[in-house]
Every structure is written in structure tokens, then in C-alpha cells.
Amino acid sequence: MGVRDYKALLLNLLPTGLAWPREGAAQRDAMVEAYSLELNRVDSRVGNMLDEADPRTALETLTDWERITGLPDECVFAPSQTIQERRNRVVQKLTAIGGQSTGYFKQQADALGYETIFKEFRPFVCGLSECGLVEEEIGASTVVYGVTELLDLRYYWRVEVLEPRVTWLRVSQSELGKDPLAKIDNADDLECIINKLKPAHTEVIFSYEG
Numbered sequence: 001m002g003v004r005d006y007k008a009l010l011l012n013l014l015p016t017g018l019a020w021p022r023e024g025a026a027q028r029d030a031m032v033e034a035y036s037l038e039l040n041r042v043d044s045r046v047g048n049m050l051d052e053a054d055p056r057t058a059l060e061t062l063t064d065w066e067r068i069t070g071l072p073d074e075c076v077f078a079p080s081q082t083i084q085e086r087r088n089r090v091v092q093k094l095t096a097i098g099g100q101s102t103g104y105f106k107q108q109a110d111a112l113g114y115e116t117i118f119k120e121f122r123p124f125v126c127g128l129s130e131c132g133l134v135e136e137e138i139g140a141s142t143v144v145y146g147v148t149e150l151l152d153l154r155y156y157w158r159v160e161v162l163e164p165r166v167t168w169l170r171v172s173q174s175e176l177g178k179d180p181l182a183k184i185d186n187a188d189d190l191e192c193i194i195n196k197l198k199p200a201h202t203e204v205i206f207s208y209e210g
Helices: 003-013 027-052 060-070 085-093 104-111 151-153 188-197
Strands: 116-123 136-140 142-145 156-160 165-168 180-186 203-210
Touching: 003 027, 060 085, 085 104, 104 116, 104 156, 104 188, 116 151, 151 156, 156 188, 188 203
Parallel strands: 116 142, 156 203
Antiparallel strands: 116 156, 136 142, 165 180
């Protein structure tokens, strides 16, 4: 509903009688106009509340979303984050229910906007491994075989970051005059988050392909 709709609604709700003429009442029309403007403002703000209730579209309450998710934390390195990056980080924190599989960590990388490949290492074991096979696709990761003597190899895994994250200036998601047309970031935040969440007995190797 708009201001005109609210004005018509209020006029129809007015009582009848000589004190409430329907025609030629300038003071009454001004009063109804003022009420209509306020009702329209409240209506618009209610619509904004629907956006603010979702961290993916929040703007005014984005700081509150960051507060309840403990952000910014030690994994925020950029001196200035765009609204998109702040929203993505909040969503990543809210949806990180925990896990130890490479598939789980791949989801965290995707949420942050990085294209990655996860690889696990496994020593070649007679009777279990296939001769002549160097790599094997298992689920969301790739298993890379090594020699039998390197038994500690099973405690290492690698994250291949295929290219930097590019955050483009977008209408309603960026701040004009503050955010650049394109912001390119290395995966420093990804390294920090994965090292923070990884199983304590494992070591992560990061490699950059792009």
C-alpha cells in the first residue's frame, strides 16, 4: 500500500457528521495526509525487517549479526571488508555445524567464495591399494598415494586454491564510493579458518594454482 491508499482508507474510517465533512476540509486533509505518510513509512520498515531477518540480505542489522557470531575474529585480515564479504562470513559461521571430512571443509571454502580442490594422502598398502594408481577420487576429495614407508603421510591433506577470490561491486550489496569495482583477495582467511577447525592431529598444506 502507498500513501494514497492509506489516505483513502483513513478517510473511509472517519466518523460521519457535520464535524467531519467529506469535501473542502483543508485541515482535516493535512492531518490525514500526515497519518498516511507515517503509516506508509511503518509499512516500508516492516518490509525491511524481512530483509534484516536474513543475514544474506541484512544491512542495518549486519553489525548485530556479526556480534552474535563473534565477528570480526582473528581470521579477518582485510582492513576493510565489503558488505558481501561480511555477509558471507556471517553465513559461514551460522551454517558451520562442524565436521572432519574434506567435504565439510569444502563447504566452508565454497561459502567464503573460493574455488578449491581437497586432496588427502594415503600410503600404498598391499591388498588395499591398486597397483599403477596414483590418485583416486573419493567423495569430495582426491586421495594421493605415497610409498609405504611414509606412514605419517595419512595425517596430511592439501587444499588447492585454484584462483583468488574476486568480489565485484554489486548494487544493494556494496557501498558506492567506498568499495572498489573489484576486490581481489588471497585465501588468508580460508587458511586461518581451516587451521582453526581441522582435526588437531592433522597438518594442512595449502597450494595456490592460479
